[in-house]
Amino acid sequence: MREFLVFVRKECYHIFRDRRTLLILFGMPVVLIVLFGFAITNEVRNVKIAVLDQAKDTYSRQLTDRITASGYFTVDRYLASEKDIEPVFREGEVKVVVVLPPNFGHEFYHGRKAPLQLLTDASDPNTGTTLVNYANAIILQYQQEMTGKVTLPLTIQTASRMIYNPSLKSVFLFVPGVMTLILMLVSAMMTSITITREKELGTMEILLVSPLKPLTIIAGKVIPYIALSFIIALTILAMGFWIFGMPVKGSLLLLLLECLLFCLAALSLGILISSLTNSQQTAMMISMMGLLLPTILLSGFVFPLESMPKPLQVFANIVPAKWFIIILKDIMLKGAGLRQVWQPTLILGGMTLFFLVLSVRKFKTRLS
Structure with a gap:
C-alpha cells in the first residue's frame, strides 16, 4: 500500500509540473462550454440586407421598417438600381436583397396584389433558406395586419430566387x-x-x-x-x-x-x-x-x-x-x-x- 501511495504522489508531481497539460485539462471544459453554448445555434440574427425601393411610398417604407424591426435583419444600404445587386453580393457582406417594384403601394392597396422579390446569397444554402423563411414570415405578418385594417383582400406576392446555388445543395x-x-x-x-x-x-x-x-x-x-x-x-x-x-x-x-x-x-x-x-x-x-x-x-x-x-x-x-x-x-x-x-x-x-x-x-x- 505504501508503494502505491508513493507512486500516486509521484504521478501527481508530474502532472503539476507540466503547466501546459494543466492548462489543457482545466481550459478545455471552459472553452467547450463557451463554444458550444454560444456558437452552436440555428438562429440567424442581425443579417445585413440591402433594399432596392423603387416605389418609395408609405407601404414600402412600412414594410422595410417591419423587416428591420424584427431583429433578424439590418439594412446595410439602399440600392439605386438593379445594376448594384450583383456587386453587393460579390462583396460578401449583404446576404439578402429586398426588391420593391414601382407602384408597390398602389398595387398593394388598389390592385390587391403587390409583387416583391427576395434575392438571397445561397452559397450557404442552409442560411439562405433560413433567411428566406424569416423574411416570408415577416411579410406575411405585415400582410395580415394590413388586411385587418382595410376591407380589401390585399395580397403580397413574393418571388424568391437563390443566387449562386439555385438547387440549394x-x-x-x-x-x-x-x-x-x-x-x-x-x-x-x-x-x-x-x-x-x-x-x-x-x-x-x-x-x-x-x-x-x-x-x-x-x-x-x-x-x-x-x-x-x-x-x-x-x-x-x-x-x-x-x-x-x-x-x-x-x-x-x-x-x-x-x-x-x-x-x-x-x-x-x-x-x-x-x-x-x-x-x-x-x-x-x-x-x-x-x-x-x-x-x-x-x-x-x-x-x-x-x-x-x-x-x-x-x-x-x-x-x-x-x-x-x-x-x-x-x-x-x-x-x-x-x-x-x-x-x-x-x-x-x-x-x-x-x-x-x-x-x-x-x-x-x-x-x-
Whole structure:
C-alpha cells in the first residue's frame, strides 16, 4: 500500500509540473462550454440586407421598417438600381436583397396584389433558406395586419430566387469546409506530431548536431506535408466536381494557389506548436483545441458567424480557416477573381508570414 501511495504522489508531481497539460485539462471544459453554448445555434440574427425601393411610398417604407424591426435583419444600404445587386453580393457582406417594384403601394392597396422579390446569397444554402423563411414570415405578418385594417383582400406576392446555388445543395458548403478541415488536420496536426516525435525520441538532437541548419531541418520536415496536402486538395476538388457537381466558376490556378497558401499557414502553425511542446500527446491536444475546434465552429463552416456574440465574431477574425473558406466559396461559387478576394488573401498571407517567422525563431531558441 505504501508503494502505491508513493507512486500516486509521484504521478501527481508530474502532472503539476507540466503547466501546459494543466492548462489543457482545466481550459478545455471552459472553452467547450463557451463554444458550444454560444456558437452552436440555428438562429440567424442581425443579417445585413440591402433594399432596392423603387416605389418609395408609405407601404414600402412600412414594410422595410417591419423587416428591420424584427431583429433578424439590418439594412446595410439602399440600392439605386438593379445594376448594384450583383456587386453587393460579390462583396460578401449583404446576404439578402429586398426588391420593391414601382407602384408597390398602389398595387398593394388598389390592385390587391403587390409583387416583391427576395434575392438571397445561397452559397450557404442552409442560411439562405433560413433567411428566406424569416423574411416570408415577416411579410406575411405585415400582410395580415394590413388586411385587418382595410376591407380589401390585399395580397403580397413574393418571388424568391437563390443566387449562386439555385438547387440549394448543401454539398456546395461542405466541400469548402471539408477541404479546410482536412488541410488543417494534415498540415498542422501531423506536422506538429511528427516534429514532436523526433524530440520525444531524442533523434532531434542528432539532427541538430549534424551540419544541417535548423531552417533546413524544418523545411525537410514540412515539404512532404506540403506535397501531401496539395494532393489531398486536388482529390477533394476532383471528387466535388465529378461526384457532387461542385462548380469551379473562378480561376482554377488561383484556387490552387490559395490552397497552397493555406497549407503554408497550417504548416507554420504546426511548426509553432511543435516548438512549444515536448510530447506528442500535448501537441495533439493543442492542435485539436487550438486549431480543429475553431476551424469547425468559428470559421462559418457549420454555423453562421452573424448569429454569434460579438466577442466570438471578433475572435473568428484570427482563425485562418475563416478567410480560406471565404476565398473558396467566392472563387468556386461566385466566380470571383483576385480583385474580389485580395483582402482575405492578404490577411491569410500576413498570418502565414507571421506564424512562419515566429515558429522558426521559437524553434531555434529552444533547440539550437
